[in-house]
Amino acid sequence: MSSNKRPLSKCFENNLRGTDAYTRHKKLIKDYVQHYGLKPQSKIPSEYKTERDILYENHKFIREDNERSSTWEQRVAKKYYDKLFKEYAICELKLYKQGKIALRWRVEKEVVSGKGQFTCGSTLCESTDELKSWEVNFGYMEDGEKKNELVKVRLCLDCSHKLNYKTQMRLAETLKSREKGRQTKRTKRGKSCSDDDEKKKGPSSSSENEEEEEEDGDEEKAKKQAKSVWSQPLEQKDEKSKEEEYEDYFADLLQ
Structure with a gap:
C-alpha cells in the first residue's frame, strides 16, 4: 500500500469540512448516486x-x-x-318534470344541521315552513337489477308538488281522456236520437245519466289509484311532535 494514499475517512473529512448540513447532504447524495446508482422509480399509471x-x-x-x-x-x-343516517333521505329534484327523482341518505354534517328533518330535504331548498313527511316508493337500478325501497322524506309545499308532479300530470291526462271519451259518446247519442221518437228519448236519457254516474265513480277510482302510484303522505298518526323529532335527532347524533 502506498504511503502517500490517505484514508477514505480522512478524504471525506477534508471534503466536507466547513460546510453546512444541507451542503453535506447534497454531496453525500451525489456520491451515493454516482457510485451505487438508484433503482428506476415505478411509473405512476396515467x-x-x-x-x-x-x-x-x-x-x-x-x-x-x-x-x-x-x-x-x-x-x-x-x-x-x-356512517350514513337512514331515517330520512335527501332529494334531488332538478329533473322532476321528467319524472327523474334522485334520493340519497344523509351524512353526519346534514344530521347536525337538521337538513332533511327540520329543513326541507331538497338539495336546492332550505325552507323550514310547512314541512310534510312523505313515504316514497323509490325505484332504482343497482347491479343491473330493478329494486324498490320505501323511503321517508321531509319536504316543503313547493318541493312536495315537484315530488308528485308526474303523478298529477298522469291524473290530469287520465281525466282529460275520460272527458273527451264522454263528449264523443254524447255526440254519437245526439246524432242517433230521433226527434220524433219521444218514448226512446226518455229511457235513453236515464241510461245516459246512469252511465255518467258510473264514469264519475271511475274517475274517483282513477284519482285514488294515481295518488298511490308514486308516493303518498304518511298517515297522521305517524306524524311526530316537535319533542319526538328532537329525540330522534339526538338519537341519530349519538349512534
Whole structure:
C-alpha cells in the first residue's frame, strides 16, 4: 500500500469540512448516486381509481346486515355506508318534470344541521315552513337489477308538488281522456236520437245519466289509484311532535 494514499475517512473529512448540513447532504447524495446508482422509480399509471371512484362502483343504496365484503373496495364502500343516517333521505329534484327523482341518505354534517328533518330535504331548498313527511316508493337500478325501497322524506309545499308532479300530470291526462271519451259518446247519442221518437228519448236519457254516474265513480277510482302510484303522505298518526323529532335527532347524533 502506498504511503502517500490517505484514508477514505480522512478524504471525506477534508471534503466536507466547513460546510453546512444541507451542503453535506447534497454531496453525500451525489456520491451515493454516482457510485451505487438508484433503482428506476415505478411509473405512476396515467389512469387510477380514487376513493370516490371506488365508492361509486361499489356503493349500494340498501345493504343487508349480514352481507360479507370479500374485496378491499367492497369493505371501503361498506364502511362508508355504515356512517350514513337512514331515517330520512335527501332529494334531488332538478329533473322532476321528467319524472327523474334522485334520493340519497344523509351524512353526519346534514344530521347536525337538521337538513332533511327540520329543513326541507331538497338539495336546492332550505325552507323550514310547512314541512310534510312523505313515504316514497323509490325505484332504482343497482347491479343491473330493478329494486324498490320505501323511503321517508321531509319536504316543503313547493318541493312536495315537484315530488308528485308526474303523478298529477298522469291524473290530469287520465281525466282529460275520460272527458273527451264522454263528449264523443254524447255526440254519437245526439246524432242517433230521433226527434220524433219521444218514448226512446226518455229511457235513453236515464241510461245516459246512469252511465255518467258510473264514469264519475271511475274517475274517483282513477284519482285514488294515481295518488298511490308514486308516493303518498304518511298517515297522521305517524306524524311526530316537535319533542319526538328532537329525540330522534339526538338519537341519530349519538349512534
